Amino acid sequence: xxxxxxxxxxxxxxxxxxxxxxxxxxxxxxxxxxxxxxxxxxxxxxxxxxxxxxxxxxxxxxxxxxxxxxxxxxxxxxxxxxxxxxxxxxxxxxxxxxxxxxxxxxxxxxxxxxxxxxxxxxxxxxxxxxxxxxxxxxxxxxxxxxxxxxxxxxxxxxxxxxxxxxxxxxxxxxxxxxxxxxxxxxxxxxxxxxxxxxxxxxxxxxxxxxxxxxxxxxxxxxxxxx
Amino acid sequence: xxxxxxxxxxxxxxxxxxxxxxxxxxxxxxxxxxxxxxxxxxxxxxxxxxxxxxxxxxxxxxxxxxxxxxxxxxxxxxxxxxxxxxxxxxxxxxxxxxxxxxxxxxxxxxxxxxxxxxxxxxxxxxxxxxxxxxxxxxxxxxxxxxxxxxxxxxxxxxxxxxxxxxxxxxxxxxxxxxxxxxxxxxxxxxxxxxxxxxxxxxxxxxxxxxxxxxxxxxxxxxxxxxxxxxxxxxxxxxxxxxxxxxxxxxxxxxxxxxxxxxxxxxxxxxxxxxxxxxxxxxxxxxxxxxxxxxxxxxxxxxxxxxxxxxxxxxxxxxxxxxxxxxxxxxxxxxxxxxxxxxxxxxxxxxxxxxxxxxxxxxxxxxxxxxxxxxxxxxxxxxxxxxxxxxxxxxxxxxxxxxxxxxxxxxxxxxxxxxxxxxxxxxxxxxxxxxxxxxxxxxxxxxxxxxxxxxxxxxxxxxxxxxxxxxxxxxxxxxxxxxxxxxxxxxxxxxxxxxxxxxxx
Numbered sequence: 136x137x138x139x140x141x142x143x144x145x146x147x148x149x150x151x152x153x154x155x156x157x158x159x160x161x162x163x164x165x166x167x168x169x170x171x172x173x174x175x176x177x178x179x180x181x182x183x184x185x186x187x188x189x190x191x192x193x194x195x196x197x198x199x200x201x202x203x204x205x206x207x208x209x210x211x212x213x214x215x216x217x218x219x220x221x222x223x224x225x226x227x228x229x230x231x232x233x234x235x236x237x238x239x240x241x242x243x244x245x246x247x248x249x250x251x252x253x254x255x256x257x258x259x260x261x262x263x264x265x266x267x268x269x270x271x272x273x274x275x276x277x278x279x280x281x282x283x284x285x286x287x288x289x290x291x292x293x294x295x296x297x298x299x300x301x302x303x304x305x306x307x308x309x310x311x312x313x314x315x316x317x318x319x320x321x322x323x324x325x326x327x328x329x330x331x332x333x334x335x336x337x338x339x340x341x342x343x344x345x346x347x348x349x350x351x352x353x354x355x356x357x358x359x360x361x
Numbered sequence: 362x363x364x365x366x367x368x369x370x371x372x373x374x375x376x377x378x379x380x381x382x383x384x385x386x387x388x389x390x391x392x393x394x395x396x397x398x399x400x401x402x403x404x405x406x407x408x409x410x411x412x413x414x415x416x417x418x419x420x421x422x423x424x425x426x427x428x429x430x431x432x433x434x435x436x437x438x439x440x441x442x443x444x445x446x447x448x449x450x451x452x453x454x455x456x457x458x459x460x461x462x463x464x465x466x467x468x469x470x471x472x473x474x475x476x477x478x479x480x481x482x483x484x485x486x487x488x489x490x491x492x493x494x495x496x497x498x499x500x501x502x503x504x505x506x507x508x509x510x511x512x513x514x515x516x517x518x519x520x521x522x523x524x525x526x527x528x529x530x531x532x533x534x535x536x537x538x539x540x541x542x543x544x545x546x547x548x549x550x551x552x553x554x555x556x557x558x559x560x561x562x563x564x565x566x567x568x569x570x571x572x573x574x575x576x577x578x579x580x581x582x583x584x585x586x587x588x589x590x591x592x593x594x595x596x597x598x599x600x601x602x603x604x605x606x607x608x609x610x611x612x613x614x615x616x617x618x619x620x621x622x623x624x625x626x627x628x629x630x631x632x633x634x635x636x637x638x639x640x641x642x643x644x645x646x647x648x649x650x651x652x653x654x655x656x657x658x659x660x661x662x663x664x665x666x667x668x669x670x671x672x673x674x675x676x677x678x679x680x681x682x683x684x685x686x687x688x689x690x691x692x693x694x695x696x697x698x699x700x701x702x703x704x705x706x707x708x709x710x711x712x713x714x715x716x717x718x719x720x721x722x723x724x725x726x727x728x729x730x731x732x733x734x735x736x737x738x739x740x741x742x743x744x745x746x747x748x749x750x751x752x753x754x755x756x757x758x759x760x761x762x763x764x765x766x767x768x769x770x771x772x773x774x775x776x777x778x779x780x781x782x783x784x785x786x787x788x789x790x791x792x793x794x795x796x797x798x799x800x801x802x803x804x805x806x807x808x809x810x811x812x813x814x815x816x817x818x819x820x821x822x823x824x825x826x827x828x829x830x831x832x833x834x835x836x837x838x839x840x841x842x843x844x845x846x847x848x849x850x851x852x853x854x855x856x857x858x859x860x861x862x863x864x865x
Contacts, residue, residue: 156650
């Protein structure tokens with residue numbers, strides 16, 4: 136049984152063409168032409184990756200994204216019409232892991248999906264157990280605990296945290312994080328990193344407005360304060 | 362350089378939107394005035410005040426003067442009549458010259474009464490030195506000799522006098538009495554001065570009122586100017602308050618209508634661009650995906666179909682690029698661009714852009730002192746700028762030879778150099794225009810570009826507060842040098858010693 140992708144897209148021609156192209160890449164594709172059907176399909180048989188077009192009839196892509204995110208940490212890719220609208224940030228805030236703008240090359244989408252499905256790993260082997268103050272990370276098991284309680288992170292959030300934790304105190308630029316976490320081989324969008332850091336802080340920081348662990352270094356990037 | 366003096370070849374190139382708009386714009390030619398409206402208003406008030414005060418002064422002066430003279434005349438005539446009567450009574454008794462002399466002397470008073478008597482062919486005067494027979498004009502003498510009293514004003518030895526003449530028929534003599542008008546003159550001089558000062562003050566006062574009035578009148582006009590500036594600056598919902606003053610509403614209401622029409626139109630354009638964007642993206646998405654499906658089966662296709670697929674694939678890419686560029690340009694035109702600004706390390710950004718978007722192979726050089734320089738950019742758009750410059754070099758000059766990052770006068774310079782034929786002087790000015798191509802329109806049949814690349818570079822760089830231009834290579838060899846200049850963000854001092862992890 137291969138990796139299953141649920142694509143939510145209301146334009147039938149696009150849906151068919153993208154399905155064919157993705158199948159050529161070796162993925163198994165399930166389709167839905169509206170948000171309600173997508174949620175029903177996901178509940179019935181959770182996919183490994185979800186691809187959502189923001190412009191949908193009925194409940195929109197953001198709501199579908201939020202609903203799926205509440206139930207699962209499955210990687211979600213948003214499809215937006217334009218890269219410079221508020222849609223991108225709103226989609227990421229709704230829980231998407233990555234985004235693409237129409238028209239995109241299905242090969243590009245496949246590369247993203249592969250990057251999202253990659254298992255989180257620390258760049259320095261042997262780090263099986265990391266501890267910062269009351270924060271505890273076990274990369275091999277995918278577990279993060281704060282004050283002894285497990286925190287639930289999505290795969291992308293977890294990989295971001297592990298990457299920052301691999302060299303505590305070092306500043307990682309957005310580009311480095313994009314490359315290592317999202318597998319971006321091209322000129323990536325720093326907002327991906329910014330929104331995910333914001334989401335990560337909401338979960339690991341006691342006071343997300345005044346972070347103790349995940350620090351911003353203006354003009355340079357982010358670091359994990361040991 | 363004016364349009365007329367440009368070489369003919371550049372005349373046929375398509376005009377840019379802006380130029381067309383400029384040519385179409387209609388201006389209501391203003392009445393020519395050398396002085397500003399405000400100055401004219403102040404001058405009008407001042408002149409009005411001056412004229413009014415001068416007229417009032419003249420009337421005041423005239424009336425006062427007439428009044429003073431009338432009083433003085435009445436007094437002189439009464440005094441002359443009384444003195445003539447007294448003199449005739451004295452001289453009826455005795456008329457020897459010594460008696461007459463004595464009588465005349467006694468007529469002189471300290472108030473300035475100057476008696477003169479013509480009696481038995483002789484002239485007697487109270488003060489012969491100051492006021493004697495010479496002071497009496499012949500015209501007056503003639504009238505009085507006929508037996509009629511009269512008066513006149515004379516100027517004698519630099520002083521004005523009022524002279525009244527009374528005949529004394531009992532003695533066959535004429536009695537004259539003069540009185541100096543110096544005090545009246547002094548009063549009138551004082552009055553003149555007072556009136557002049559008052560007029561001057563009134564004029565200045567009128568000017569001040571004019572200044573105040575012009576301020577009052579101009580305050581709403583300045584508001585109109587400020588509102589227009591705000592609209593030009595992009596705050597399209599700016600409106601003037603209406604309903605305060607019916608006269609000002611004559612300006613405010615049409616102004617607001619204009620602003621509303623402008624806002625509606627820009628909104629409509631922006632909505633249109635975004636709708637077109639969506640409508641074009643959907644079929645392009647289908648095309649992109651189906652072409653990829655076909656490409657996957659390329660090896661199974663017959664030769665003819667493979668060639669056709671190659672053409673289809675290339676033109677789908679070109680169409681995508683064209684749609685992207687056109688939409689981006691249309692967003693510039695309606696001012697709908699929202700930059701996604703991030704502070705990035707300039708060197709890192711350029712290295713990445715060149716290696717990722719430029720296909721690598723082009724060396725990036727930089728001065729060590731720009732290594733930590735930070736610029737605030739929309740990375741996606743600045744990436745397009747660099748990619749388009751590299752693409753332009755690839756297309757017209759056999760590829761870029763180097764990308765250099767430097768710092769000059771507080772600005773960051775990103776320089777893309779090539780070793781092509783360079784850019785002619787006439788092309789330097791138009792190369793950043795839309796749909797302009799290198800040389801004589803480029804070779805469209807084999808050229809896959811659409812001529813918007815450098816126009817986008819120009820618009821993007823300007824939106825980032827920088828500028829871009831093309832010049833000859835500095836080493837004197839043939840080739841062009843495209844320079845992008847961007848403002849630098851000064852880094853925070855306290856964080857200069859952080860451990861930076863640069864990408865490989």
